[in-house]
Amino acid sequence: AQSVTQLDSQVPVFEEAPVELRCNYSSSVSVYLFWYVQYPNQGLQLLLKYLSGSTLVESINGFEAEFNKSQTSFHLRKPSVHISDTAEYFCAVRTRYGKLTFGQGTILTVHP
Amino acid sequence: DAMVIQNPRYQVTQFGKPVTLSCSQTLNHNVMYWYQQKSSQAPKLLFHYYDKDFNNEADTPDNFQSRRPNTSFCFLDIRSPGLGDAAMYLCATSRGGEGTNEKLFFGSGTQLSVL
Numbered sequence: 001a002q003s004v005t006q007l008d009s010q011v012p013v014f015e016e017a018p019v020e021l022r023c024n025y026s027s028s029v030s031v032y033l034f035w036y037v038q039y040p041n042q043g044l045q046l047l048l049k050y051l052s053g054s055t056l057v058e059s060i061n062g063f064e065a066e067f068n069k070s071q072t073s074f075h076l077r078k079p080s081v082h083i084s085d086t087a088e089y090f091c092a093v094r095t096r097y098g099k100l101t102f103g104q105g106t107i108l109t110v111h112p
Numbered sequence: 113d114a115m116v117i118q119n120p121r122y123q124v125t126q127f128g129k130p131v132t133l134s135c136s137q138t139l140n141h142n143v144m145y146w147y148q149q150k151s152s153q154a155p156k157l158l159f160h161y162y163d164k165d166f167n168n169e170a171d172t173p174d175n176f177q178s179r180r181p182n183t184s185f186c187f188l189d190i191r192s193p194g195l196g197d198a199a200m201y202l203c204a205t206s207r208g209g210e211g212t213n214e215k216l217f218f219g220s221g222t223q224l225s226v227l
Contacts, residue, residue: 009152034215043116043202043218044155090154099145100216102154 002027002093006103014111015083021076021106023065023091032094033074035065036102039087047089050074061085086110115139118203118219125193126227133188133222135203142208144186145216146178149200161186162208190224198226 007022025031032051036044048059055067065076074091091103117136125131135144143162147155159168161180175197177189190197200223204216 004154036218041220043118043220044204044216045218046215049215099157099160100155102156104154105152 002031002101004091004093004101004103006091006106008106009104010107010109012109012111013081016080018079019077019081019085019108021089021091021108023074023076023103025072025074025091025093027072027093033065033067034092034094034100035059035063035074035076036090036092037087038090038105044090047076081108081110083110083112116203116205116217116219118201118222120222121220122223122225124225124227125190127195128192131190131193131224133190133201133203133224135186135188135219136184137186137203137205137217138184139205139207139217140183141205141217142183143206144180145204145206146186146188147202147204149202149221151199155202158188193224193226195226198224200224 003026005024013019034049035047037047038044048057050057050067058064063078065074067074086109088105088107090105092100094100115138119134145160146158148158149155157169158172158176159178175191179187200221202221203219206216
């Protein structure tokens with residue numbers, strides 16, 4: 001069975017500072033990895049995903065994540081955050097039929 | 113335009129009183145999911161439908177049931193809600209199959225309170 005661990009439950013950071021949200025997974029088979037974002041009072045939205053190929057994946061709003069097979073990690077990074085990035089971020093691993101196993105979530109709070 | 117719609121946004125029910133949450137989709141996706149997300153916890157899959165094929169997770173309580181009368185609609189029925197069932201319930205859809213570019217589309221969720 002797959003599992004996902006997000007190492008930080010809350011990450012406070014100042015605007016324009018870099019941020020890294022950590023995610024580790026365990027799996028005995030090939031994995032698909034995802035980051036979802038949940039803004040207040042909204043559902044989850046796909047931020048980015050790793051399926052195969054290049055280990056560095058990027059989103060349209062400046063986030064990136066790198067798949068590291070040897071460390072079984074898929075950390076999310078952004079070099080300069082904005083107030084609007086304040087949200088909860090979920091790392092997830094996918095099993096067959098799109099069934100996702102989510103991590104516990106990391107609340108990113110960006111302060112002015 | 114909303115593609116996965118959940119109603120109502122907030123639902124209050126009484127302990128033991130049956131409640132139904134609804135989800136509709138305009139994507140014509142084959143698969144519909146129900147997740148339970150308790151405060152400060154990860155979303156947890158309760159069950160999903162692949163077309164009309166119902167797939168229950170092993171640890172989903174019998175208290176939770178689901179119906180999918182057609183492609184567009186899926187309902188979550190809680191037969192006798194307990195205080196521990198208070199949570200955000202998220203509906204999601206996907207096209208289906210094992211395509212590697214598949215992603216889930218989530219609704220905004222229904223926040224259920226049990227008094």
